[in-house]
Amino acid sequence: xxxxxxPRRPSAPAADRAARPRRDLGAxxxxxxxxxxxxxxxxxxxLYGIGLAFTDAQSGRTQATRFVGLxxxxxxxxxxxxxxxxxxxxxxxxxxxxPQFLLxxxxxxxxxxxxxxxxxxxxxxxxxxxxPEVVVGIMWRLVYHPDAGVLNETLRGLGLSGAGDGRxxxxxxxxxxxxxxxxxxxxxxxxxxxxxxxxLQNVPRELHEAASMDGAGAWRRFxxxxxxxxxxxxxxxxxxxxxxxxxxxALVFVLTDGGPGGRTRLPMLFAYEEAFRYGQFGYxxxxxxxxxxxxxxxxxxxxxxxxxxxxxR
Numbered sequence: 001x002x003x004x005x006x007p008r009r010p011s012a013p014a015a016d017r018a019a020r021p022r023r024d025l026g027a028x029x030x031x032x033x034x035x036x037x038x039x040x041x042x043x044x045x046x047l048y049g050i051g052l053a054f055t056d057a058q059s060g061r062t063q064a065t066r067f068v069g070l071x072x073x074x075x076x077x078x079x080x081x082x083x084x085x086x087x088x089x090x091x092x093x094x095x096x097x098x099p100q101f102l103l104x105x106x107x108x109x110x111x112x113x114x115x116x117x118x119x120x121x122x123x124x125x126x127x128x129x130x131x132p133e134v135v136v137g138i139m140w141r142l143v144y145h146p147d148a149g150v151l152n153e154t155l156r157g158l159g160l161s162g163a164g165d166g167r168x169x170x171x172x173x174x175x176x177x178x179x180x181x182x183x184x185x186x187x188x189x190x191x192x193x194x195x196x197x198x199x200l201q202n203v204p205r206e207l208h209e210a211a212s213m214d215g216a217g218a219w220r221r222f223x224x225x226x227x228x229x230x231x232x233x234x235x236x237x238x239x240x241x242x243x244x245x246x247x248x249x250a251l252v253f254v255l256t257d258g259g260p261g262g263r264t265r266l267p268m269l270f271a272y273e274e275a276f277r278y279g280q281f282g283y284x285x286x287x288x289x290x291x292x293x294x295x296x297x298x299x300x301x302x303x304x305x306x307x308x309x310x311x312x313r
Contacts, residue, residue, distance in 0.1 A: 052285035059279030072286035085270040093246040096184035104192035112200045129190035137254025144169040199233040239302040
């Protein structure tokens with residue numbers, strides 16, 4: 001007489017492998033609400049723009065859009081106006097990012113001190129960050145107004161300008177780009193300040209106290225204690241600010257619309273004009289793809305530097 005053998009329970013690894021697809025499916029259902037907007041609003045338009053860059057798509061065209069291969073890229077490499085706007089974009093990005101970081105670092109160090117009404121100063125420091133770029137542009141157009149602007153009125157009050165010498169800062173060939181850079185620094189500095197201030201608050205006070213007991217002055221404490229702890233945050237915020245500034249559109253569009261004579265025509269403005277002023281959608285998509293390539297290279301260099309720094313530590 002033989003006894004019926006009971007079915008054996010699957011081993012633990014086999015059970016885990018059987019349950020893993022169900023867990024993965026549940027995880028995808030949880031991630032999907034956050035992933036779907038990214039796919040629809042970011043990845044989808046990016047793929048569509050990449051495809052559009054290889055066509056001759058134009059507005060108001062009755063004929064079907066044709067695939068033209070690399071023709072748009074060939075025209076882009078020979079387009080001196082685009083490369084001029086690219087040069088202006090680099091000048092703008094460096095001209096805004098570097099002063100923005102230096103001024104934000106000084107302001108963050110000041111707001112980190114134990115001063116009276118520090119909370120009020122911190123609240124006032126982030127006001128430009130809370131203002132939309134369109135509002136900032138309109139406000140600074142009033143500041144730069146040639147006749148009733150605050151800047152010219154201040155210069156007249158200081159005796160640095162004649163009563164009838166109202167300079168139009170945003171229309172001058174030599175002053176338009178510097179004037180716009182000043183606005184970009186003012187508008188973006190609060191975000192950098194808040195980020196650096198958060199980094200400063202994570203530096204242990206015990207390190208500063210120990211350095212002070214060893215006779216280190218303020219500059220030496222900053223160089224040996226503060227900056228090493230703040231450097232990863234500084235590198236990250238600087239890289240992100242440079243990319244953000246290079247892709248700027250709304251602020252310069254409101255201030256100068258790319259003028260005068262293209263002196264403030266950033267790459268995004270140039271692509272916008274090609275697409276919505278001249279109707280060259282395919283060519284504008286090629287410009288956008290070229291700028292995406294530049295940003296990707298910058299991100300790759302930044303990530304490579306971060307990974308190298310992590311390996312060194």
